[in-house]
Amino acid sequence: MALPLASVQLYTLAKEFSEDMSGSLDKLAALGLKNVEAFDFVRRPDEIRAALDASGLASPTGHAPLLSDELWTPDGSIPTPAPEVVFEAAAKIGMTTVIDPFVPAERWFTEDGVADIAERLNRLVETAAGFGMTVGYHNHAQEFVKSFDGQSAYERFLQLTDDRVEIELDLFWAQTGGQDVPALVESLGDRLVAVHVKDGVVPTANPWAPGSESFGSDSLDQRRAGTGSVPLAESLKAGPGIRFAVIEYDKAPGDVFEDIAASYAFLREGGFVA
Template identity: 30%
Template sequence: MSAEVRTAVPLAVMGYTILEQALADLEGTLDRVAAIGYQGVETYGLVEEYGPERVRRAAEAAGLAITSAHTPFPAGDGAEALLDVAEALGASTLVWSMEREEFDSPDAIWSGVERVNVAAENAARRGLTIGYHNHFAEFSQVFGGRQAYDVLLGLLDPRVVLELDAYWARMGGADPAEVLARLGDRVRLIHIKDGPAVSYEDDLMVPIGEGAMDWERILGTPSGLRWHIVELERLSVDTFDALERSYRHLVGLGVSQGSVAA
């Protein structure tokens, strides 16, 4: 077995990518994702429609692991209900983001972080983990020579793990490979998307490997990643065709691991 295969990270799909299809046919959609070779799914928008138990059964029947749940931070009213759902779903990590305006100043960051840290404490009591997912403001905003992302990391409860959205990090002016390298073991998940990397609001996504992102370099960076998660938004091509092309590219590079040969 080659070194590339041994070090490849399992490949999953972000639920938003297949949301329209899964809302029409949950089981059929997850079966189709698994047939391509994907090994997991990060849930988004499905529990509200089907309930956590059915989503969990459908993923298990398809042979897909639930990598994480993209769901609001369990803090304040409704926190325990969110954690109940995560447990029923079988999602050990709950991932969400702060709002763009919460990176307008260091004080705003601190105010937002309090919510995340409360969520981390609530989750820890259940044996669950909170993950933080970035957009672009974390990297585009700079205070006293420090990126807002670094300010954020210095304030977050150390139990909070990271889900790096490498495309949005690049849109914020960062080098995703450099970010991965310095995050070390704290970064567990990565969102993989591709496109022209020109406009946060307007970019159309393309299959992985057909846009501006150098995924061989990014995903070849040593890190703590446990899952590679393909997320394709605002596609101009068929979703499953894009997922197949993305799978072939990432598994073909040897950076991601699937269940079907590329």
């Protein structure tokens, strides 16, 4: 099967992207990258599409809230856009998959909560298809805190969702959740269309478990791909159907463009991307 395409989640360079969208994308293109994964795109699809076109980049996947009634922002919570609004914006940019990036922890702690998440995604499959795209979900570590009848909340979610719901697995956060990451990758089969290539020293305890101390990205010890404890090479080899290997840092350890370049070199030199 074909090797994945390399990409970068633009949240990695959120500050730089906000300050200079075109300049940031030009720097990524200069590294040899052809794809990115957009975030916060619903309010500015035309601006992002123009900047991507000017830099010769594409955004086949993107992150947008689909499963929550409200979206938290530094200025307070606001209602999330209707799914049709999200898909219309995604279509303008040229995306093929819209991925929900985060569902709050407490909704993963009950069987009813997990069923609701799955049902919401299932209802969106046909809506997204009307715009020529698919929907997916991106994990953190809260999906692995609770178990029901021997199944993790994440496994239950997979069981309840339509096979057309695609999966983007964040390898760092899956390991933080205590998973055997290569085995999880293998078990996802053809539903796994993308992985977040992220390395570092994972937290010693799941930060979303009840009673855990509050934490933020600043507390994370994330490192360039291949230099941390996440089994990236083994995980990438375990997923022959992966279409996108998406570089991401929640907290880049140094200069963000140099850190992206180093992770991209890991993917290229290891023969993990086309």
